[in-house]
Amino acid sequence: MNSEVKIGTFLCKGCGLGDRLDMDQLELIATREGKVTYVKQHDYLCGDEGVALIQNDIDSGECNKIIVAACSKRVKTQAFNFPEVSVARANLREGVIWSQPDTEEAAELTQEMAADYIRMASAEIKFIQLPSASGEQEVNKNILVVGAGITGLTAALEAANTGYKVVLVEKEATLGGMTAKLYNRIPTKSPYQQPEDTGIESMIEKVNSSDNITVYTNTTIAKTEGAPGRFNITLDNDGTPETVSIGAIVQASGFTLHDPSHLEQFSYTGSDNIMTQADLEQHFTANAGAQVKTKDGKEIKRVTFIQCVGQRSEEEGHLSYCSGYCCGTSVKQAINFKQQNPDIDTKVIYTHLRVSTGVGGEDFYRSGQDQGVVFLKGTVSNVDASGDKLTVSYKDIILEEDLSFESDLVILATGMVPNSGVDANLTEMEGEEEKSEEEGAEENDLSIPVKSILNLDYRQGTDLPHLINGKGFNDSHFICFPYETARTGIYTAGPVRRPMDIHQASEDATGAALKAIQVVENAGKGRAAHPRSGDLSFPKFQNEGCTQCGRCTIECPFGAIDIGEDKYPKFNESRCRRCGTCMGACPVRVISFENYSIDTVGQQIKNIDIPDEFDEKPRILCLACENDAYPALDMAAHNRITHSAYVRIIPVRCLGSVSASWVSDALNTGFDGIVLMGCKTGDDYQCHFIKGSTLAKERMSKVADTLETMSLEPVRVSTYEVAITDIQRAPQLINDMADTIEEIGLNPFKF
């Protein structure tokens, strides 16, 4: 291989670029200032002929790095896909001609913009290396499924049917989990009229007879070490330790029922005839085939189902969320009574009826009504068990009246508490000063002492982080990638992730099994799993400069970085999602990727031409998240929404990867304003890397101090949350910054 760097630059004249821009001047900039090896112009670069032109140059060895100066890097990715060389894209179409007015007066500034994008790409390409996998990985086709309820069994069968080996671990002695304890289930098939058999026995049989599935009952996980593709898991099989080697993990640890004993108004402990839905299932199973009677053997004439018991309320000891399955379950149980004897009076008291199985659920609700189940919209204030009969008092929401009636049996819909292990967000780490010790203990108000499920040997905690501290459900990106947890290669499925019913849990299990297969294959090739699928680059650490502060280990959203025995960061490649948050975190800038580093962006910033202050042409730097903000700006350009010609936009992997040095360098070289565009933060975050945007905000608040020491106005650096749909707003934010600069004047640091 020739080690000499030969940069081929290809200028496209298509899509109006040739008409709007002076291509020869751009060619001159590339060769003189950008110092590229050669420049070629083409009328239609993404066409077969143009692509062949580039490919020929690569094949003949004329160039070994290329710049494509055409459209945004988010479009024409198929055409400009040259995996054998590094590619930099100068965004002249969306970034320049489509976001600038096509007028004579605007032509000069438009040309300046295009020239800067050529300078930036020329600078960037010099610092990009072609990434290659570390070779750390191997393909390990074993998948561990934790929990053998309906979710775990489904995930195990799905993975096994695809040809992967599954280790299924269940802490109880038998398989089937909560589903095995049910009398029957909500129907899954049209016409959704009557309850169905759970079918769990046949599933268990399939699992037991599968050659691809190894079942461990009475087993828990004592320790999980390693990373996707090379997890080493120590099982505790009823006291006997056993080690298995695993590629990926599906956590289907399910839920426990919310205990209503402490909710005095429902008198759960006051009478045997006040039951939870689960109690009633068992009661039905115990009396299968016979007429169900009360616990004291009396005939049942009236049954009342109370929904949302200890749920959907912020009160102490209540669950704040809707468990999603209980309404359907009550309809099912009421129908079970009606099937035994249509004269049994069954009432369901609800506030909002939510039959979650979609269209089928609504049909089932209707079937319940048709079979004579009475639905009352109201809230129950009290169940009196002191007399001979049970008396249910409720407030009817439609009639706005307090009413009461007698009942032989009262069934409470109590909801689910996820078995999600210890919240990794509450794990104390040395070097992290913000979290106080009490915070964790106070907010974690679950009455049962929480036991770890995975016992991860990660610096960032033994289990997966929870979305909201103390609320239990494991965090995942709700809209875009529901199975992806904050730990790569570990996928949650079922009610551990969010409240759901059997039907949804089965679908969830299928999705998680597929993700597990995906990560096993990707890890084997050293590629990122998600969302930068296929990315071979990974962070590299220069230990010489490292101060062992541990910041990267704390800020990595995916727990990819441990601290090694030598006190330096110990990186686990296949746990990494390549977001670059560690790079942004490192105060001494020793972390970089082959194709994304402090230099690849920093040099772009340095090579932007800053006109001196008498020109009165300000410069604004915009660092935009490549997942949301950058495509929003692209789409704005597609709609010809213009933005200030003074801005220079650089896409970043995540706002979390933004180094404070870029911002201070930019201000020092004379940029007048800096706009950072990341994703939405908070509980309903949209950040693809969970907390990148949050971290960026935090870091930028510290940049304000730097600004002050430079006697610069804090408004010169603004951080925004931009969604991919903010097509009008994103360019507007840039224009706002331009207006602000006009108001406060130029940056005096232009040298």
Place this chain on the structure above:
Amino acid sequence: MTTTLNTAMIETYKDNFLKEVQDNVEQGDWVKMCMQCGVCSGSCPLGNDWDHPPQKIFAMIRAGKREEVLTSDSMWMCTSCYNCIARCPRKVPVTHIMHGLASYASRLGLTPKGQPTKEFANIFWKSLSNKGRVNEVEVAYKLYFMDGFISGIKKALSMAGIGIKMLTTKRLMPLELIKPHKVDDVSGFRNMLAKAAELETARIHNNSKDN
């Protein structure tokens, strides 16, 4: 007689008013299918003027509020615009149920006294069932004088302008009072009504017998 029927019904159905409605009210079987979305009440052009809009009536039936429902003025307010039926996501025939409830309340003798819709219906039906054609003059004067002579004169005078116009355009024929128009076969028409009444009584009797 009607009060006897009322007592009998209370005795038959005890506190299961929903069942009573299902058995005895026209289309009453649909009440259980209401999902309390409130679209009927929101669609009703007179909804604001009702004591209990349809959604509430259904909730009251389920809550066993027999007396309140049957003596209510509300279902008499229905103008049969059919907005509720057209919009009900559960296809509940709300209009028909309102009329069914009114009719049932009337059978039990529980209708509020002097309820104008009911009075009008009675006058209209009497006129129609007599000769098979509605005698407009008769219906009009009976309606005017429903609440006594003085108020009848007042009402008639207030409508005099319209009345004269109707006379001059022959929309109102005073001769009708003396020689009302009728169907060709009056006795056949009456027999038909008698047969319908017989069938209806048998149906109601059958429904209640099931209990």
